[in-house]
Amino acid sequence: MELASKEDVDAPLSEVFEAISDFASFERSALRRGIEVQRLGDDPTPQVGMAWDVRGEFRGKARQLRLELASYEPSSLIGLSAEAASLSGQSQIELLALSPRRTRISVKVKVQAKTLSGRLLLQSLKLARSKVNRRFKQRVAEFASLTEDRLSQSA
Template identity: 55%
Template sequence: MNFSSTEDIDAPIAEVFQSISDFESLERTALRRGIDVQRMGDVEHPEKGLAWEIEFQFRAKKRTLHLTLGTYEPVTQIVLSGTGSGTDGALEIDLLALSPQRTRLSVTLSLEPKTLSGRLLVQSLKLAKTKLNRGFKKRVSEFAKQTEDRLSRTA
């Protein structure tokens, strides 16, 4: 099961990458949403095996997720892979410079069931795919808008 979204941001690619790779800020955002996040590794050197243990409530059930930074290519790509609750997944974030002051953000999330409970979870998500896809696109759009606003204030 896949979700994807693309947004254009009025900011240079290096600044957008710095914003999406600000892992401490993203962890604080998750904590504010009631998600328990434990980081393993050094944020100063993310390419050396940064990982997270994440616990959250989803559909009235406590879920755990082990998230690992798989690919970290400064200025162009970040790929996170995760496993938990009977599913494996990957989040791929790609940046493309459209001009010196404009960047295209492409985000793709893929989920693959590994157990029977994972299949049931993914199947139930497929039934609500239209609504979930709309929500995914909205979140990416909000993130792009917040990033653009934050970067325009500091310029």
């Protein structure tokens, strides 16, 4: 299953990239939402191979996964890969400067099933594809808006 969305942010590319590569902020945000996040390793600087163990509930069942920074190109790309017991996935966040003060965020997520239970979970998501797509695009838009607001307040 693949999901994709694009949003524009009224902020320079370098500031947007700095905001989306602030992994400590994302860790705190996940913890506030009741998701357990454990960073593997002590180095706080973003680099390929950086990883997290993540635990939380999804669809009424405890889930855990390993999230890894698969690609990292400053100012343009962040790629993450995720491995769970029944699913695996990749996500890619690309930034494109539309002008000196405007940046486009493109987010792509691809999820594959590894087991029968993973196939059942993906099938239920595919049956609700329009709702899942709408929610995904809404979340990306919320993220872009929050990023824009946070950057405008700090300027």
